[in-house]
Amino acid sequence: MVEESVLDIFTRFVEVQAPSGFEEPMMRAFMEEIKPYVDEVHGTPRGNMIAVQKGGNPKAPKVALVAHLDQIGFIVFNIDATGFVRFRKIGGSVTRAIQGQHLQILTEKGPIVGVVGMKPGHITTPAEANTIPPIEDMYIDIGARSREEAIAMGVRNGTPITYATAPVKLANGLIASPSIDDRAGCTALIQIAKRFAKKRPKATVYYIGSVEEEIGLRGAETCLHDLDVDMAVAVDTFPAGFQPDVNMRDLFYEVGKGAGLHVGELGDRVRIQSQQVHKWLRRTAEAHGIPHQVGIMSGGTDAMTMMQTRGGIPACTIGIPRRYSHSPVEVFAPSDLENLIKILTTAISELEPGFTTTRPQS
Numbered sequence: 152m153v154e155e156s157v158l159d160i161f162t163r164f165v166e167v168q169a170p171s172g173f174e175e176p177m178m179r180a181f182m183e184e185i186k187p188y189v190d191e192v193h194g195t196p197r198g199n200m201i202a203v204q205k206g207g208n209p210k211a212p213k214v215a216l217v218a219h220l221d222q223i224g225f226i227v228f229n230i231d232a233t234g235f236v237r238f239r240k241i242g243g244s245v246t247r248a249i250q251g252q253h254l255q256i257l258t259e260k261g262p263i264v265g266v267v268g269m270k271p272g273h274i275t276t277p278a279e280a281n282t283i284p285p286i287e288d289m290y291i292d293i294g295a296r297s298r299e300e301a302i303a304m305g306v307r308n309g310t311p312i313t314y315a316t317a318p319v320k321l322a323n324g325l326i327a328s329p330s331i332d333d334r335a336g337c338t339a340l341i342q343i344a345k346r347f348a349k350k351r352p353k354a355t356v357y358y359i360g361s362v363e364e365e366i367g368l369r370g371a372e373t374c375l376h377d378l379d380v381d382m383a384v385a386v387d388t389f390p391a392g393f394q395p396d397v398n399m400r401d402l403f404y405e406v407g408k409g410a411g412l413h414v415g416e417l418g419d420r421v422r423i424q425s426q427q428v429h430k431w432l433r434r435t436a437e438a439h440g441i442p443h444q445v446g447i448m449s450g451g452t453d454a455m456t457m458m459q460t461r462g463g464i465p466a467c468t469i470g471i472p473r474r475y476s477h478s479p480v481e482v483f484a485p486s487d488l489e490n491l492i493k494i495l496t497t498a499i500s501e502l503e504p505g506f507t508t509t510r511p512q513s
């Protein structure tokens with residue numbers, strides 16, 4: 152049974168619009184949600200939000216849970232003389248999902264809704280019908296009749312844009328929404344902080360909202376630099392398969408089968424996460440019978456750059472599987488989120504002084 156409050160937090164977070172580099176609204180939302188449960192919270196000049204919940208025993212390990220505040224989006228590239236808006240991607244939006252969508256241009260005067268236009272079906276040639284135009288050929292129709300009118304509405308070159316698609320509930324409790332990546336992870340952090348506020352573990356927990364993940368894991372590269380932490384866990388989403396156009400050859404994680412515990416990540420090369428941190432979470436899930444899936448994730452997470460901080464901070468990723476990754480209709484199961492929260496709260500509760508993440512050397 153999923154607690155009502157988890158979905159309440161999630162719903163509040165997906166209403167916030169914060170593409171990479173423009174995270175301020177999510178920085179504020181994260182700060183407001185976590186503040187009642189932690190001892191201190193501050194933002195860094197770069198934008199990472201850092202909250203601390205002191206543990207009962209200063210000798211117990213200090214662990215950072217990191218979820219990224221940003222989401223994929225777009226940015227105004229220019230406005231043509233007739234008022235149509237040219238745009239480019241922020242992060243890795245799936246190009247084939249863009250045409251025909253509602254977008255919102257996040258102007259300083261407030262959001263302006265537009266639609267991504269396309270050639271009428273009647274005059275589309277068969278060759279055109281079978282190709283996806285590059286983003287450079289796409290345009291947003293905001294209803295303006297001229298560049299001047301668009302500018303008067305607040306649209307400028309460099310204004311951020313996000314999908315305006317509303318979240319919907321599907322059968323079996325599934326939820327389809329833009330930016331499940333990583334509002335689900337941010338939700339997990341708030342919920343864990345809330346549970347630990349009632350019953351503090353021995354371990355000190357840092358709850359970190361990182362910026363600029365979708366454009367190269369850039370906020371996480373700096374977020375642990377000034378913190379005295381022993382290990383870090385990136386709490387994120389990841390692509391799942393089990394849909395008609397994906398087979399086990401490429402993606403085997405499944406929505407609804409539990410949180411994902413990645414041994415490593417598969418990008419341009421394989422990166423192996425800290426097996427000490429990974430095993431700590433995996434053994435907890437196994438010992439308590441909490442549904443989880445173990446594998447190699449496709450793509451990168453903040454864990455990869457955190458592992459390169461200072462002398463190298465042991466880190467791993469736990470995540471929520473979702474279908475249609477980086478589209479406006481990502482689909483996830485709230486039960487996976489609840490299981491992820493259970494694994495992390497249980498594992499952190501059981502941390503004792505003497506726990507080490509150092510690789511065995513003899």
Ligand SMILES: [Zn+2]
Pocket residue numbers: 219332333364387388
């Ligand atoms: Zn993500």
